[in-house]
Amino acid sequence: MNDIWDGIVQAFTLIYTLDPDLIKISLRSLQVTLSALAISCIIALPLAAILTIQRFKFRRFTIALLNALMGLPPVVVGLLVYIVLSRSGPFGVLDLLYTKTAMIIAQTIIITPLITSIAHQSLRELWSDYHDLLISMNTSHNQRIKTLLWDARRALLTASLAGFGRAIGEVGAIMIVGGNIDNATRVLTTAIALETSKGDFALALALGFVLILTTIALNIGTHWLSKTENEGRW
Amino acid sequence: MFPLVAENLVVEFQGKHVLGPVDLRLDKGDIAVILGPNGSGKTSLLKALHGILKLKLGMVRWSCLETESVGKQMFVFQTPIMLRRSVFENLTYPLRLRKVSKAEANQRATEWLDRIALSASMQVPATRISGGEKQKLALARALITEPEMLFLDEPCAALDGKTTNEIESMLQSCVENGTTIMMSTHDIGQAKRLAKNIYFINKGKLECIQSAKTFFVKPSSINASKFIAGDIIE
Ligand SMILES: Nc1ncnc2c1ncn2[C@@H]1O[C@H](COP(=O)(O)OP(=O)(O)O)[C@@H](O)[C@H]1O
Numbered sequence: 347m348n349d350i351w352d353g354i355v356q357a358f359t360l361i362y363t364l365d366p367d368l369i370k371i372s373l374r375s376l377q378v379t380l381s382a383l384a385i386s387c388i389i390a391l392p393l394a395a396i397l398t399i400q401r402f403k404f405r406r407f408t409i410a411l412l413n414a415l416m417g418l419p420p421v422v423v424g425l426l427v428y429i430v431l432s433r434s435g436p437f438g439v440l441d442l443l444y445t446k447t448a449m450i451i452a453q454t455i456i457i458t459p460l461i462t463s464i465a466h467q468s469l470r471e472l473w474s475d476y477h478d479l480l481i482s483m484n485t486s487h488n489q490r491i492k493t494l495l496w497d498a499r500r501a502l503l504t505a506s507l508a509g510f511g512r513a514i515g516e517v518g519a520i521m522i523v524g525g526n527i528d529n530a531t532r533v534l535t536t537a538i539a540l541e542t543s544k545g546d547f548a549l550a551l552a553l554g555f556v557l558i559l560t561t562i563a564l565n566i567g568t569h570w571l572s573k574t575e576n577e578g579r580w
Numbered sequence: 581m582f583p584l585v586a587e588n589l590v591v592e593f594q595g596k597h598v599l600g601p602v603d604l605r606l607d608k609g610d611i612a613v614i615l616g617p618n619g620s621g622k623t624s625l626l627k628a629l630h631g632i633l634k635l636k637l638g639m640v641r642w643s644c645l646e647t648e649s650v651g652k653q654m655f656v657f658q659t660p661i662m663l664r665r666s667v668f669e670n671l672t673y674p675l676r677l678r679k680v681s682k683a684e685a686n687q688r689a690t691e692w693l694d695r696i697a698l699s700a701s702m703q704v705p706a707t708r709i710s711g712g713e714k715q716k717l718a719l720a721r722a723l724i725t726e727p728e729m730l731f732l733d734e735p736c737a738a739l740d741g742k743t744t745n746e747i748e749s750m751l752q753s754c755v756e757n758g759t760t761i762m763m764s765t766h767d768i769g770q771a772k773r774l775a776k777n778i779y780f781i782n783k784g785k786l787e788c789i790q791s792a793k794t795f796f797v798k799p800s801s802i803n804a805s806k807f808i809a810g811d812i813i814e
């Protein structure tokens with residue numbers, strides 16, 4: 347019990363003194379996850395819009411596939427990315443295994459189906475509202491996509507936030523493809539796992555607090571952002 | 581662009597016959613009122629002529645290329661569809677679709693806001709204004725593009741007398757500006773006030789096409805005379 351108490355005190359000291367290791371790991375976590383999030387959004391949001399407005403041949407299949415992918419355990423994604431990127435794998439020549447890029451790839455694969463699916467839900471609701479009007483105004487495909495994405499931006503922000511939360515808190519996949527290498531691929535979650543197993547609760551707890559604070563800060567920030575747009579709820 | 585000619589128009593919903601066969605011709609400058617009881621097919625006829633309803637049979641033909649006619653006709657739905665944007669942005673939307681410059685769009689929107697007395701609510705979300713205000717906004721959003729042809733589906737159903745008056749005078753003045761109107765109503769009074777020509781529809785069939793003057797004195801179908809007299813048509 348004393349150990350844990352000491353750990354908590356030390357954890358706050360680490361945070362308070364802006365421990366360089368702590369900062370480095372936290373920034374790396376943000377860098378990896380925000381990159382994955384950006385790539386995911388670029389793929390997921392237009393894809394969700396296309397799934398909403400277009401009746402193409404493999405639409406149902408794509409939606410089913412997305413839902414299936416959403417349920418894929420992250421560790422399995424890690425394993426698959428590992429196989430693809432490993433020396434003997436198809437992309438082995440790129441030498442990406444145990445790099446931040448590999449981690450970004452894994453996180454992107456994990457959260458893209460999630461963001462697409464949540465975004466699709468809200469876009470579908472908006473589209474059922476807008477359908478007749480936009481058809482009547484003779485809008486082009488691009489105009490429809492733009493209109494839907496813009497008018498659903500708050501819901502889409504929430505969708506990407508869910509993706510962020512999932513990515514930054516994920517440990518299994520990035521452990522496999524990143525390798526948790528000190529000063530290279532060690533991020534908040536993998537560091538917590540390591541320090542805990544070593545019995546160094548202080549750093550583990552400090553990292554844990556940072557992880558929680560990051561998520562809360564982002565949530566508040568997003569909430570505030572959509573509030574300051576002053577319209578509030580539609 | 582005129583005349584608009586419809587030939588042998590038939591509309592079905594899931595195999596259920598709801599409209600037609602309808603033949604009609606609409607000339608420039610008309611205020612054509614589709615009059616008929618609920619469920620007679622007014623909405624279906626308007627949407628079919630506007631080209632947003634799949635036809636089972638027949639055709640709708642403008643005297644110009646389709647690429648030309650689609651941009652010059654607007655449709656105001658019975659239940660106004662508001663974009664989840666401010667009142668002001670609802671007005672600029674169709675102009676921005678047509679690549680009108682931002683400055684000009686803003687200027688025209690400001691003028692229209694004044695005309696529909698919504699200047700004070702210009703930044704309010706359009707989904708939050710009253711039903712009558714929404715209907716006026718929907719009408720202004722259609723008229724701001726200066727359409728050659730305006731379709732309206734029961735624009736004053738469920739509106740109070742004052743708003744009905746305002747909308748009717750907006751319609752009168754847009755006809756003076758050269759817009760041709762086809763609207764539906766089940767309100768005989770409104771048909772008397774506005775119509776140049778009456779299209780009486782019952783059970784999906786156009787039973788009379790007559791000038792308003794003749795129609796109200798000597799309707800050419802028994803159902804129409806019952807309808808005018810306020811009797812129930814079975
Ligand atoms: N989407 C639809 N699916 C099935 N039936 C429909 C649909 N829309 C309209 N109908 C039917 O078509 C008939 C005509 O409807 P409508 O054109 O809306 O008439 P009105 O506008 O004169 O009230 C009605 O019997 C209605 O029940």
Ligand SMILES: [Mg+2]
Nearest residue numbers: 622623658733
């Ligand atoms: Mg109707």
